[in-house]
Amino acid sequence: MEANSDKKLNLLELTGLVVGSIIGGGIFNLMHDMALGAGAGATILGWIVTAIGMMSLAFTFQNLTIKRADLNTGIYSYAEEGFGKYMGFNAAWGYWLSVLMGNVSYATLVMSSIGYFIPIFGNGQNIYSIIGSSVLLWGCHFLLLKGVKSASFTNVIITITKLVMIALFILIAFLSFKLHIFTHDFWYTPSGHFELLDVLKQVKSTMLVTVWVFVGIEGAVIFSGQAKHRRDVGRATVFGISIIILIYMLITLLSFGVMSRYHLAHLGQPAMAYFLQDVVGKWGAVVVNIGLIIAVMGTWMSFTMLAGQVPYEAAKAGTFPKSFAKANANGAPTHSLLVTDLLVQILLFLLLFAASAYNFFFSIASSAMLVPYALTSFYQLKHSIMENHGSDKVRNIILGIVASIYSCWLLFSIGTNFALLMMILFAAGIPVYWQLQRKDNHQQRVFKTPERILAIVVSIFAIFAIYEVMTGKITF
Secondary structure, eight states: OHHHHHHSBOHHHHHHHHHHHHOOGGGGGHHHHHHTTOOHHHHHHHHHHHHHHHHHHHHHHHHHHHHTTTOOSOTHHHHHHHHOHHHHHHHHHHHHHHHHHHHHHHHHHHHHHHHHHSGGGTTSOSHHHHHHHHHHHHHHHHHHHTTOOOOHHHHHHHHHHHHHHHHHHHHHHHHHOOHHHHHTTSSOOSSSSOOHHHHHHHHHHHHHHHHHHHTTGGGGGTTGGGBSSTHHHHHHHHHHHHHHHHHHHHHHHHHHTTSOHHHHHTOOSSHHHHHHHHHHOHHHHHHHHHHHHHHHHHHHHHHHHHHHHHHHHHHHTTSSOGGGGOOOTTSOOHHHHHHHHHHHHHHHGGGGTOTTHHHHHHHHHHHHHHHHHHHHHHHHHHHHHHOOOOTTHHHHHHHHHHHHHHHHHHHHHTHHHHHHHHHHHHHTHHHHHHHHHHHHOTTSOSSOHHHHHHHHHHHHHHHHHHHHHHTTSSOO
């Protein structure tokens, strides 16, 4: 028992794992993405909303992990348990789409960084970038087929690289901070003063950005079984997310005190590199771009693993077609990885047509992830209300209410265009689900009445969305 205890993680180690599992490549473009639609004042409010909402989501995942330990096939299992097979499928489908789209956004971010040193790659959205991204994509694919895992040593190098870049940026931004720049046009409104509707619109514009930099929060609770003391799990979650919020706020708010919102919104990609180039010279951009390539390549590898693993685990649980459950002798999900990477390869060609590919694909990734997050929040509320005992019932109901309100706010925040694009993506899953259920349930109806109505509504909106895209009313 003592030997096992020595391998358990203390509070500091748990907190470090929470931070390391969430901070990804999105942080290198964060100040630019926030400044596109919000001033400093609205950005502060956006982070406050995010802090409350993400904390409620983290505790939701943690609570369900404990209360429903039998549902261990992914966060989409909560959707199926609470709302039926079709909603469970949609949660898994949305999760997979999110990770898949995230890979495309990482591709353009990596290639734009390489483009700083090799100009032929430009801003990461030309034919040379597609060729380079394809080489990296299939290189990762064949490495993963050989059973190459994300080794702890590699994770340490990537985490250290990210933290060094972040610390360097925060230090330089702090030393360059000017209060008069920060307070100038603080609310970014026509009058220059606080105007509720205008500021609310700005806060809404930050939500997809904040979701993107918090993708992976559901993984923060998987370390609970490794804790020396169970009470440390909740504390590590609070400390970890608080540290992340602090880091994100420092990066964005200090930036508003060095450059105007307009300047931040027009920085090149990756924004952190061009920010430092403007402030300290070329060496700052060189350091950040080298660090970004290392860090994002590691994150891209992890996302490729996750993108293959999600449908693999879902197939084993019967939520995805059984063919996705095939694995080779090394334990790699062969069919799942192949389908995923083929789709990523096809999507890479959209880099030629998207005005801002990175922002477009991370927005799509964030929007798709909202479905499993929202369904998990709703299940937390439903399960807590139906629970017949437990001293923490009231606490868990309140937690479910807060997480559900936050999830609804996020769904509202994505806007009409992205909501319609989501309809196309989820409508594409309907024939997959229909075929899956027909094979498994020969004599039963595929859709229950509410599910059939939902599928019809999604299909109608998807057709309308396709029309809007074809007529140029929705652009990428």
